[in-house]
Amino acid sequence: MSDRTIRVLIAKPGLDGHDRGAKVIARALRDAGMEVIYTGLRQTPEQIVAAAVQEDVDVLGMSILSGAHNTLFPKVTALLKEQGVDDVLVFGGGVIPDEDIPFLKGHGIEAIFTPGTSTEDVIAYIQNNLKR
Amino acid sequence: MRELGLTIDKIIAGDVRTASRVISFAENEDARAAHILKALFAHTGRAKVIGITGAPGSGKSTLTDKLAKEMRRRDKKVGIVAVDPTSPFTGGAILGDRIRMSSLATDPGVFIRSMGTRGQLGGLAKNTMSAVRILDAFGCDYIFIETVGVGQSEVDIIKLADLVLIVNVPGLGDDIQAIKAGLMEIGDIMVVNKADKEGADRLVIELETMLDFRGEQEGLRPPVLRTIAQDGEGVPTLCDQIDIHFEHNQKIGLLEKRRRRNLRLEVENLLLDRFTRRMRQVITAADEMDNLTESLYNRETDPYTVAETLGESMKLP
Ligand SMILES: Nc1nc2c(ncn2[C@@H]2O[C@H](COP(=O)(O)OP(=O)(O)OP(=O)(O)O)[C@@H](O)[C@H]2O)c(=O)[nH]1
Ligand SMILES: [Mg+2]
Numbered sequence: 001m002s003d004r005t006i007r008v009l010i011a012k013p014g015l016d017g018h019d020r021g022a023k024v025i026a027r028a029l030r031d032a033g034m035e036v037i038y039t040g041l042r043q044t045p046e047q048i049v050a051a052a053v054q055e056d057v058d059v060l061g062m063s064i065l066s067g068a069h070n071t072l073f074p075k076v077t078a079l080l081k082e083q084g085v086d087d088v089l090v091f092g093g094g095v096i097p098d099e100d101i102p103f104l105k106g107h108g109i110e111a112i113f114t115p116g117t118s119t120e121d122v123i124a125y126i127q128n129n130l131k132r
Numbered sequence: 133m134r135e136l137g138l139t140i141d142k143i144i145a146g147d148v149r150t151a152s153r154v155i156s157f158a159e160n161e162d163a164r165a166a167h168i169l170k171a172l173f174a175h176t177g178r179a180k181v182i183g184i185t186g187a188p189g190s191g192k193s194t195l196t197d198k199l200a201k202e203m204r205r206r207d208k209k210v211g212i213v214a215v216d217p218t219s220p221f222t223g224g225a226i227l228g229d230r231i232r233m234s235s236l237a238t239d240p241g242v243f244i245r246s247m248g249t250r251g252q253l254g255g256l257a258k259n260t261m262s263a264v265r266i267l268d269a270f271g272c273d274y275i276f277i278e279t280v281g282v283g284q285s286e287v288d289i290i291k292l293a294d295l296v297l298i299v300n301v302p303g304l305g306d307d308i309q310a311i312k313a314g315l316m317e318i319g320d321i322m323v324v325n326k327a328d329k330e331g332a333d334r335l336v337i338e339l340e341t342m343l344d345f346r347g348e349q350e351g352l353r354p355p356v357l358r359t360i361a362q363d364g365e366g367v368p369t370l371c372d373q374i375d376i377h378f379e380h381n382q383k384i385g386l387l388e389k390r391r392r393r394n395l396r397l398e399v400e401n402l403l404l405d406r407f408t409r410r411m412r413q414v415i416t417a418a419d420e421m422d423n424l425t426e427s428l429y430n431r432e433t434d435p436y437t438v439a440e441t442l443g444e445s446m447k448l449p
Binding site (some may be wrong): 004005007026027029030031032033034035036037038039040043044046047050051053054055056083084085 | 148149152153155156159160162218219222223224225226227228230231234237238243244245246248250
């Protein structure tokens, strides 16, 4: 791991219209010295993956409140795989019931941060788990 | 070496992942970037490079999105490099220009890259040129560079772009006059965006008047064009004007002249970079060996003599 700037895509898949949580994370990561690409609300999995590839991010964080995480998160990781992208650390956040977490982890969402997680924990997690 | 050739081939063939990874190398000043960029240079110079600058929030990203869409309609491949400021305190940045470009994300004929300035002044990122060059070799017909929202001193865009659009908006008040005056000199096309807002007519007149007072310059008189970027109004005309300017500048030799000047400037900047690094090493060494700062502070020597001596040691005249 060099001291190069970590690039993170923070994305909001699905139809819910709230991005306060995503923005809090984005700001915290910026303040930790990362470059955060924020793409706004209501992104399709295809848009998210295209952005992740063009921006060559190290990390992809997705936040969802609408309950569609079990379909949208695995869709994104499947598309990444399809493109041969295997060096992006993917995490999820939002309102996600505990019982869904094993399923999501099985689909390549490597960490799930539920409400109440401190931003310090997210930062530390990223710094310790980069894949390149 | 085989691997280098492969990388070059992939970029030229339009492989998105290779292009985006190489842009990262360039951004991080990874040693691999220099080799690749050297080999890539011969394959560049085809793209039309257009700078888009203007005050923060004037609609640069929204307009870039619509310009790209219109160029796609004309069957052109488009690259976008969007620059946002890096925090000087943390080194971090929020790069938000893509928010206005969502619908382009999945178009295989568009490549969008966001860059943080990473300490560079002047409204661009240090390696913006490298990104542009990679997208040029990647096959983009048009490359739009969105600068950070600027004031009058951030005019580095002319060192990179073939053509510069200045995005103006009504209702910013008179304090913006100075900014307009500074940017005025570098603009090839004046856009009055948010033409749906009050004051657009007055702004057009103001800009035309300022253009009347602009000194003699090569090329066409900058047209003042209204747009409503949000719904794409005025954008086809703007694209036509871009093409007209390219055609004209090519015909009168201005395009070539600018490109020659910019290549020279690029060499200058690269050398300056090396020189700066060397200079800092020399000063640090003098500090460590001869307690330079200490002797200066104690008035045992003076900055003028030190600069002379160190300059001589660096073989400067
Ligand atoms: N009324 C009106 N609003 C517009 C128009 N074009 C853009 N906007 C709005 O202006 C705001 C800023 O637009 P951006 O495209 O993000 O502006 P920008 O110049 O890229 O901003 P920075 O990159 O932050 O400097 C957004 O809310 C746009 O929707 C327009 O023609 N009319
Ligand atoms: Mg913008």
